[in-house]
Amino acid sequence: MPEGILCNKNKVTTLEHLQALLADKSGKQYYQEMNNLDVDAKALWDLVQKTCKSRIRTWLEICTHCGLCADSCFYYLANHKDPQQVPSYKIQSTLGQIIRRKGQVDNAFMQMAMDTAFCKCTCCTRCGVYCPLGIDTGVMFSYLRGLLFSQGFTPWEMKIGTGMHRVYRAQMDVTTEDWVDTCSWMAEENADDWPGLEIPVDKENADILYTVNAREPKHYPEDIAQAAILFHVAGENWTVPSEGWEETSLAMFAGDWEACKLQVESVYAAMDRLKPKRMVVTECGHAYRATVIEGPYWAGLKTGKTPIESLHYVEWVAEALRAGKLKIDPAKKIKEPVTYQDSCNYIRNGGLWEAARYIMSQIAEDFREMTPSREHNFCCGGGGGLNGIGRYREQRNVGLRVKRDQILATGAKLVVAPCHNCWDAIRDLEEVYEIGIRWSFLKPLLINMIEVPEHLKPAE
């Protein structure tokens, strides 16, 4: 059977296709069909020739096999220094082989490559920072994921995720109506405590266009309320778009570059339509990476920048604290030891470590850095889409050990994690390893410690 009903080379473009995939619990049928999926070696090689240019080919060719990348990889460390977890080995035995064999690979190879690309690399790009020749294996694994996706070899949840982006322009089945309703619901729900609180939808010429992660309207609507409260207290002129509100990109994790483009263009269209001055992205690392860092390239914007200036949430918080728009009540600062999880996507790959440090200096009395930290920090263990893939849960949990040990070494019991993936991974590591820690986004912490001007307080 060359092409399965669920597992095939087709893109998920219809609700029916998406529902059929969702009905296949844990992807049982999907993975069975994958065992019989043919590899179109010619198409694979054509794609390589079209898209694999001098940057990646040179990386693969000149790697001197020095092994310096080994210790940079949290998977290598978490797996007792298993040589098969050395980044150079992982990429040479997958992408390297596809190129050496000119695409002549079989089903078993493609499944091995898929497993390697998804559960032995989170595309955290830390190894690239430790390679003397500047070889970024994380970037190559992301590219490999794209090749695998084109042949139908992608984890079940990734196939669903890309379908969600194509059908809903969101990583989850949240419609425009659901989103707008959630915004009004959250504004109403908090109106008594925060007089005058609004979540303005589609307001033109606002100072800030706020965009989110679909998980927030779907599972954590209070996050939207918290964002609204903080903007309200800071006196910001802000809005959310009714369409183009979703920043995330499971398509980026899957390597479905067409869907990546469709998704970010929906956000850029909202910028164009509402003409805000700036955009602020919620506390999500990969959302920022997708829409602000990589997105302009998918959309073909030659400046390499989003149509309007775009900020990660930590940038906005740092700015609001510096400008005095948000004031911290010194008595309410975090007293206990607290550490900060540097997300690969907006710290190492986004350069925002100083904003994060400034925030921590303002809200915590006993801030403790992880070792290593900032752009050298280890991945939380759940990046690159790994948190959401059932097939690799066991390997993901092994990978979490590095983050567990880093957190334990700080002595902190609270971890600030302004990134959905990191937040999930740290929650899960507590569930698996029970080390007695708590974890939090910034918003709930800030709401509990900001000084609220009298006129914004509810009447007694």
Next chain:
Amino acid sequence: MYEFVTGPLAWLAFLVFFIGIIVRLVFYVRGLDWKLDRVTYSVNTSYGVRGAVRSILFWLTPFGTHSWRDNPGFTILVFVLHLGLIFTPLLLLAHNIFLQERWGFSLWSMPDALSDVMTIAVIASAVLLALRRIALPEVRIITSAYDYLMLAIAVAPFVTGLIARYAYTHSEPWLIAHVLSGELFLVAIPLTKLSHFVLFFATRAQLGMDYGIKRGGMKSSGINW
């Protein structure tokens, strides 16, 4: 034979070397694609140049990066090997006398004792790097015969040169072997992964531009390599 290997064959080797490295560089740059690589190489240029220069300079400095500092033994071996590979042949007195005789110019020459030390250091570091490949499981798994061949090609002119210098009798065959191995090294640079002789600068500049332009360079003081 000596005349041939130091005459036409030497010309050929230098021709392949110089044209080869230029071709490698040109093809590398021509193969960069702003959309596929997702780096605006020709826009945001000041950030790109800054990122590229930082990326090269930090890594050219011994112990200048986290990775170098984390691996001090390896760092010393790598720098000794590469400095010796580049500067010993350029500044060797015998080479410069030869250059003066043949082409009428020469560079500053270092004392013979120093060049002996550097030659031995190159050979010793190559041997230690080869042993490292065998000893460390994380290096062994990615090592192939090709990697040893590269080391052998790079170090052969030094071994043969040292023997030719100290062989009291029958030194000419060693001298010819020295010249031939040197020419093999020159030819191998553009044609093998020894092309990192020049592509090191290209790939480092590329990643530096990537970080400098796209991955945070415009919002930070630059990645702390």
